[in-house]
Amino acid sequence: MSTRARQYDAEVLRRTSVSDHLVRLVLGGAGLEGFVSTCMLDEWVGLVVPGQYQSRYYTVRSWEGGELTIDVVIHDVGLVTEWATRDCVGDTVTISEPKGSFAMPPGSGWLILVGDLTAMPAMARITGSVNVPTRVWAEVADDLGDYLPPGTAVEWLYTPDDGSSRLAALVEEIDWPEGDGYFWMAGESAQMRAIRKHLMRERQLPSSAYDVMGYWRANTRRQLRAVDPGPVWRAGKAAGRTDDEIWAAYDAAREGHP
C-alpha cells in the first residue's frame, strides 16, 4: 500500500481581496471529492500552484459544501504570492491531505492565541469554534478589525515599518491567567524558537499545554529553479517529443520566473 499522502486537484472558483495583503481563494470542483477535514482547528494543506512543484502551506479557513477556502498573505516576493496576486480564477492547483496540530487539552480554562498575518486564518477558525475564555494578540500590517468573530478579545499590534516582529518579546510580557489553559502561536520561525525556549525554561509548561509553529522563514532566498524540469521532461517523453522540443517547452514554462 502506498504511504504517499493523497493529493487533490482543485479549481480556483473565486478570488476576493480581504485586506491590503490578504487574498481569499475559494477552491472547488470534482477533484476535491474524497477530501476529508481532520476537524483540527488549525488544519492546513500543502498547495502547489500551476507550473510549480514546491508546496507552500495554507490553513483551511473553511471546508463547506465541497468548497475549501484559504486566505493567502501577499508578501513582497514569493512563489504563491506572485501567482495569487494575479487573476488566478479558473486555474487548477494541487493540494495535499490536511494535517493539524491544535490540541487543547479537555478541561482547559483559558486559551491564548498569538500570531502574525499568516496565523490569522487559523486564529479566526479557532476563535470561531472554541468555548473557553480566549485572548488574542495579532501582529498585522493591515486593518483586519472584522476578521475575527465579533466579541473576540484581541489586541492588535501593528507590524513595525521595517517588517520586524515583536511577538517573542510580547509573549515574555504576557500576564498569564490562573489555572490550566492552552497557548497557541504561529509566525516567523526564529521568533517561534525563542518562544518555545521561554515556555519550557521560564514558564516550565508541559509540552501538552502549548503549540508553537514556525509558519515561515525570514531571509530565505528564492528558489532559482522555479519550475521543476522533471514533469516537463516526463510529459515530453511520453508525448514522443525530441530533447530539443522538451527543453524548449521547459524554457517556455520558465518564462517570467527568475
Ligand SMILES: Cc1cc2nc3c(=O)[nH]c(=O)nc-3n(C[C@H](O)[C@H](O)[C@H](O)COP(=O)(O)OP(=O)(O)OC[C@H]3O[C@@H](n4cnc5c(N)ncnc54)[C@H](O)[C@@H]3O)c2cc1C
Ligand atoms: C502550517 C502552516 C500554515 C500556514 N497557513 C498560512 C495561511 O493560512 N496563510 C498564509 O498566507 N500563510 C500561511 N502559512 C505561511 C506560508 O506557508 C509562508 O508564508 C509561505 O512561505 C508563503 O509562500 P510564498 O510562495 O508566497 O513565499 P516564499 O516563496 O515561500 O517566500 C518568498 C520570500 O518571502 C518571505 N516570506 C515568506 N513568508 C513571509 C511572511 N509571512 N512575512 C514576510 N515575509 C515572508 C520569505 O522569507 C522569502 O524571502 C502557513 C505555514 C504553515 C507552516
